Amino acid sequence: MGIPSFYRWVTERYPKCVVSAREDGAFDTRRPNPNGLEFDNLYLDLNGIIHPCFHPQGLPAPKTHEEVFEAIYKYIDRIFSIIRPRKLLFLAIDGVAPRAKMNQQRSRRFKAAKDASDNVVLSDASVPGEGEHKIMSYIRLQRNMPGYDPNTRHCLYGLDADLIMLALATHEIHFSVLREVHILIRD
Template sequence: MGVPKFFRYTSERYPCLNELVKQYQIPDFDNMYLDMNGIIHNCSHPDDSNPHFRITEEKIFQDIFHYLSILFQIIKPKKLFFMAIDGVAPRAKMNQQRGRRFRSAREAEKLEADAKEKGEVLPTEKRFDSNCITPGTVFMARLHEQLKYFVKHKMSTDPLWSKVKVILSGHEVSDVM
């Protein structure tokens, strides 16, 4: 959901936050905090305008893990890596998200119908339903379990990960204190 005007507030007070850095100029960071929702959505439905696009849950998980690995490799936090998946949202926010997701599902159906009218052959697999990216769904529970496994694997096999405290705040968490 975010905090209104927070980005502008921090950008005005700390202008160095918006500097473009080159690969060899990345400063040292003690902590890295990630809002996982943008990553999950980008990896699960990167091309909603393509009626031919299909993706499996396994591929979504692989893409998320790859994305996390790349980010971690670039930033190289020294002390803490905190990954947060939005927990239960207030009712009004849930209603807003649900409305937006149903509109996008309706648009996807229209794109598919238009493609069929043009004579295009569409894949037989079902499209990924982004409505399942909601706290409490089976998809989110599976993702959380896969993320826990991924983190354990990285911490036991990757020296960079083993030196850092990793916290995964999952979809079932309503407040992080």
């Protein structure tokens, strides 16, 4: 999905809503975040990571799948070191076209309690739907769980401008969207 030119419109109209993220290269979640914000959860729409690793701008395309996966791992590590989530890393990949969606949602509801105890959740291509919508579904599910902390700090990474709208629609108090203007990952 996506909203063409929406990100540019928002940043031109409200320039203070965009801040540059600082990096110190540390991977340790026990260290304070160099950006002055601490996050509980990090959600990655992996399609926004996979595509630039297959087709990097200004660099030659990778020759092997190993090179692609290495670039993907470096990309995820870099984002993780910037955000340093304390509780959850949620990885979502666009799934197949939404067929039998109701059955899938029912099974996800039963899995939600188990998933909440893991640190990392992977919603792969076998789960129907776009990655960002699977992330939003998970956040809504967690909000309805007993004991949910309304002060949970969320950070969502992805390249689609519609992530801004989706983040606003969650009505979560602490929600950030991480985007990159241009990124080169490979050595």
